[in-house]
Amino acid sequence: MRTVTDSAGSNQPGPTARPRGDTSPWIDSEPWEVVGIRHDSPDVVTLDLAPPGPFEFLPGQFNMLYQPGIGEVPISISGDPADHRHVLHTIRDVGPVTSALCALRPGDQVGVRGPYGTSWPVAAAEGGDLVIVAGGIGLPPLRPALYQALSRRDHYGRVVLLYGARTPGDLLFTDELGAWRARFDMHVSVTVDAADPDWRGNVGVVPDLLRRAPFDPGATSAFVVGPEIMIRFTVRALVEAGVTDDRIYLSLERNMQCAVGMCGHCQLGPYLVCRDGPVFSHQKVARWLGIREA
């Protein structure tokens, strides 16, 4: 069995950051079966996939999901890393491949290769406060990190989840948000960009939630996922609050196509996001984030 360790904090990806089939990165396993479907919002679906054999992943890693004749896309794993039989992928319908994936039904099959990429340094964050900041479809890649942290809740100080979406109807995992909010050992705050007066929650942006959130900036690790503009504003608010650059981690989504560092489409400065990321410390990638794409 492979050793499972955090990998984002190190210069070199850890053992599990390597693709499973180093000799052949392409499909070399049996298809996975869709065993459950959940419609999380009008354009977001979570597929519950059963792997043909034991499957392990680290929070923050992704799989390449393949539909014959249509194409392949990188999708973060959104379920519990401790559950090796139900591997969840939360997918937003934004194009032909994701649309085909969102239309799958129980019993259908999906090509899967992975897991790929670096992971959230969940264990390294122990001993301090953990602030998880998600925007839009950024919550699914963070949920495994939250599951893992909550499974060892007494090893952390405050656990804070801040989540922003476009409207109340776009919020994902609403049942779980309610359950997390009901816990006494967790601070959950949600905001939306626009809402009608019936919405009793916050309207505004995630950086505003940060300014109100309870955490000790000097002893905080922050994990951030969302659209890159939201990430940049959030990082500024974290730094302004006093969280150091080396304890802010991001997951980036660039044009990942091969997932094994061969095609070069996801290059970010000296890094390939599929191979060296998607989870990076902000310190590592800060200078490359604001550069305009050619």
Add this chain to the structure above:
Amino acid sequence: MPQTLEPLLRDHKFFAGLDPDYLSLLVGCAANEVFPADAFLFREGEPAQTFYLIREGKVALEIAAPGRGVLVVQTLGEGDVAGFSWLIAPHRWEFDGRAVEPVRAVRMDGMCLRAKFDDDPRLGYELMRRFARLTVNRLQATRLQLLDVYGRAHGN
């Protein structure tokens, strides 16, 4: 011995680090207020002579739009300040401020404050700096909202 509002001002983020002498001066312009859910702290178009330090609860900044109902622009919460209009002429509220849930706040009298700023420009400068910071944060937040960053992306 009657309790003053000075500890409430000192504990609020907006006044963090302010010279205690100035806090003593400002407390004369402060009053405690409680609003039940759905009560209005202020209404669009009315004279703006106050601002509020929110201690507890949520306040929605809203505007009524014909054909679209009431739109919530932003929600403010504990530690936030509601109200800039008292500071700049013509001193009229630009939005409705409605308590989404029961709200405890300290109401600051703008006319009283402006008089103190005129008497002590150093105090005025310090408070203006704080309001400028708040204004910039709100402007950036509004820009981020306008960018609609969670809008439908095109991809695979």
